Amino acid sequence: MPTKKPKRTTSVSNTIRLSLFWAIVILAALAMWAFFSPHQPLKDVPISQVIKDANEGKLAKIEGRGNDLKITVKDQDKPTQASYINGGVGTLLREGTLNNKGRAVISDSAPSDNTIMWNILTFVIPVVLIGILFMFMMRQAQGQNSQAMSFGKSKAKLYGLDKERIKFEDIAGNDNAKQDLEEVVDFLKHPKKYQGLGAKIPKGVLLVGSPGTGKTMLARAVAGEANVPFFSISGSEFVEMFVGVGASRVRDLFQKAKKNSPAIIFIDEIDAVGRKRGSGMGGGHDEREQTLNQILVEMDGFDSDTNVIIIAATNRADVLDPALLRPGRFDRHVTISLPERKDREAILKVHFKNKPTDDSVDLDKLAAKTAGSSGADLANMANEAAIIAARRDSKVITNDDLTEAFEKVAIGPERKAKVMNDHEKELTAYHEAGHAIVGHVLPDSDPVHKITIIPRGGTGGVTWFLPPEDKSYTSVYEYKDILARAMGGRIAEKLKYGDDGVTTGAGSDLRSATQIARDMIIEQGMGSKLRNQVFHEDNGGLMFDKMTRERPYSDATATEIDKEVEALITEAARRAELVISHNIPVLEKLKDALLEHETLEEDAASKYMAKAVLPKEAALHK
Template identity: 50%
Template sequence: MSLFQGFGGDSNKQSAMDYTTFNKEVSQGQIQQVLIDGQVIKGVKTNQSTFETYIPAPDLDLMNYLIKHNVKVEGTAPEETSFLASIFVSWFPMLLLIGVWIFFMRNMQGGGKGGAMSFGKSKAKLMGEDQIKTTFADVAGCDEAKEDVKELVDYLKDATKFQKLGGRIPTGVLLVGPPGTGKTLLAKAIAGEAKVPFFAISGSDFVEMFVGVGASRVRDMFEQAKKSAPCIIFIDEIDAVGRQRGSGVGGGNDEREQTLNQLLVEMDGFEGNEGIIVVAATNRPDVLDAALLRPGRFDRQVVVGLPDVRGREQILNVHMRKVPLADDVEAKILARGTPGFSGADLANLVNEAALFAARSNKRTITKEDFEQARDKILMGSERRSLVMREEDKESTAYHEAGHAIVAKLVPQHHPIHKVTIIPRGRALGVTQFLPEGDQISQNRQELESSIAVAYGGRIAEELIYGKDRVSTGASQDIKQASAIARAMVTEWGFSEKLGPILLTAEANSLRSNTVSHETGKLIDDEVRSFIESNYQRAFKLLTDNLDVLHAMKDALMKYETIDALQVDDLMARVEVRAPAGWGDEKTEPAKETTEPKAAVVEETVKAEETVSEEVVQDEPVVAETEEPVITKADSEQKKEDK
């Protein structure tokens, strides 16, 4: 066994030696050879036994001391460090700083693909030919808009048909319309029908905090589109990047304006983009830059407006074919009862009706579910948990009755659909009107009737309780009536003194005041004149029909909700019929629990033709109604239901 094998042998066979003994044996000549590795000394004695000791502190004279006593001294070779490792150690702080910078830049830029070096890359999502399943069959209620965009589909399928006659397909198509009318859905249907690649991006995806990033993304998006041509680029909410130039804070150096400039060049610049059709959507075309709307860029503007009654029926059929319906549900009837609803509103109507049916554990969606869903959308959710004092409930009933009576008596006002004192949304009560058809414009008589109806609730409270006890519940009514009256004077030219002159600042005008002090005073006087005349008209109508006001209050306190048929009964001063389904739900359980007691009371009434004072004190609601027996049974049933 060699000496080094002895050193590298099992460490357990080496005897431990303290440093003092080591020095003593060196001086005695008992140490033959040592191997020094840092502070560890391994060695061999003259009797060939091994040992190990440790240097407690640096000893500079140890080498001379060992050599002086003829001890063979050896050491270990230092570990070799590679060149790359030394560079890494020296550059590690700088690399750490660069990594931190990249991390923060990725977070600021949304962590897009490619990391911090992909700021200028397009964020448009590419959808293949088979990924889009939407077709024109899924789009309803906008037949004219579909006709306008069908040419795009024909061109993308067979471009030579148009090129033979020198025709050029529009470079861009701008879809304009209110929110929820189906602009994005129509763009998907174009790509689904044409079976071409579809790039989808939002206008806000172009704009970033660094100047030039948006323009770079526009260039990259069109470069990708050229590789996939023919294709469609869809920019949703283009008004986020296409606003008029010069209105920003940064002037010409503003990031949004540079992005818009690049978009203008890509759509119609020196280099043509054949086979690329840009479809954009917005509900604010008035703020778009004029250069963006000119022919050659967005050649065609397609208006996707609110659907008419036939369009609403088609949209309802599209959404209702996905849900189980009862036999009493007809899309035609629902369409007539939802004027002003957009496609998104109708989809929400079907969904809310399905939720109502699910809560009742029904297998199909009934007409009643759609009625409840429509009331929820138009008036808000019922707040039956709201605790109202009896006097507040009565005041609300008079208020809503005032609206309803004036609406029935003034000319050319929308028909009443429902009156309720059940709190819905932020209102304590609601009088709901439904137009008989789609309304495009209003005449002066309709507008003045709306003002009179708006003040009907406040006037009813004033007639019953006096001016000192009029509540704040008419705040929204006053706001609505004042807005109508001011628009009649300043916008619609219904004032005889001022004439048909626009007296309001334009939406884009920088002038804050467009009228003189004298004209402003005359406007206020005319607005007050419209309000005063219709206030007095509503006051007279309610004064002449005070008995109907009390009767309608009683009906609302009893039923909480009355419909158009019951309002007609009240106006005709005949006995009010019960709402549909109200008697079945209220009186049938009462017969099981209170029939004996009700029979005794009925016999007493027939015999004495009066109600005892004790019964009146126990049930004060009975004294306020004309039919105490039925009302008593109803009241007892309500107690038992609670």
């Protein structure tokens, strides 16, 4: 097993390199300034003029260095003139050259070693510094050039050989999905067992499921079990603004996998590049389509004799290109559904394995209440319970912490800081009581789990219905009872405050009811006149796709759908009004209890609604 390389401190090295660069620049600038800084030029004077001025006593000093002379005029402290004479100062000192009036100080000095060295350094140092700066800039340019050359390289990360691995035994639930993936892993470990029977390794495995169901975790478990190179990449990492980069990265990724075969490639969120072709405005030159074309060729092209398996994950299999889904590319489609009750309990046990809990924690009861929750939701509940327990300085997690975490994740956190006046509290109590009574008396409605007038999430109050057990199907009667209880809040407001007294508090209820009614007609074929007809609209395409494709039904059918939706909503409102109008005393009693206690659990709410009755007119005759 290869040893793990220490991580490079990139930020520190970049800081050191940047500091060194600016230090070199500053030193080079100082050296060049010292070398090229302007000095006061000396005036060239003929030697005859120098001798004349010296004889007349106008000069203070004559300095000689070889044949060069520097002359300082009287009343000056620095040389201002320069001259030249063969033989230097010695010629001036010959008899008869200067008369006795020449009082200038004459000196002859050879250049010192320090002066020679300084002259050399003032020339060499700038050249050396400029050379170093030039080399540094060349290295930077080469680094940028190498980055540009690697622009089309794959960004896939290699996993599966780390010490800490996720195994199938670490993942609870999804037994069917794990079985399909275990076969893939077993084929990679023992290929001769399958090849002896003429079996071929599946080219691709597509994991399909709702967000949070554990698709990526299952792929990581494959990496932990297979003990082969596992290349992981997201679909969005292929696509860049430059056409051809995505296809180049696909080629590079498959080339790396083939060199390390047997190997596994995992593409997360493959719908980012695998959508149906021809839906974008870029046509055949669209970068995403070019990337998809390259994936199709690599998976099942001419060079198909490779021991590489592709695992992909998506929650939108309906938008994928048909060529990607056919046998020979993704041979096996693994559907990862939401966990059932026993699976939810197993998942909760996994997440509470390293969390201290007291004896009051009942994971089986929590699993029963969390129907429809994904594995990610359950993990979030476990984490929230630990956070709540730590916030109150407890050493263990209690059942109250678990209940609060469940409610926080499911219906949102309490907003006790939100202040409501007495009228708003009363209106909210009537509204929630209307939901609860309608849902309580209708025979096909789920039982009331909790009623509260404390604002939670984005709502002013919540009436929470929970199914007693997991359900795979929903009947027309159940849908209609759901619609009626959704209308209960608005109807309760109407009966107590009149048509002009209704508020915006029912806005989310009405949106939800309208969406359910439309889904019944369009997707489930549950209309009265449009019974057993489905008018599915694919909303997964791009905007240009929606603009160019015709609606799958006529305008007359659209009008009929609107009428059917209106009829369902009207019927639900009528049934809710019949129920509440026949149970006004129960409504008042429940409203008063909510104003007093603010929150009623299932048992307490049932006691207050024990005398509620179902009018015959509101019942659906089956």
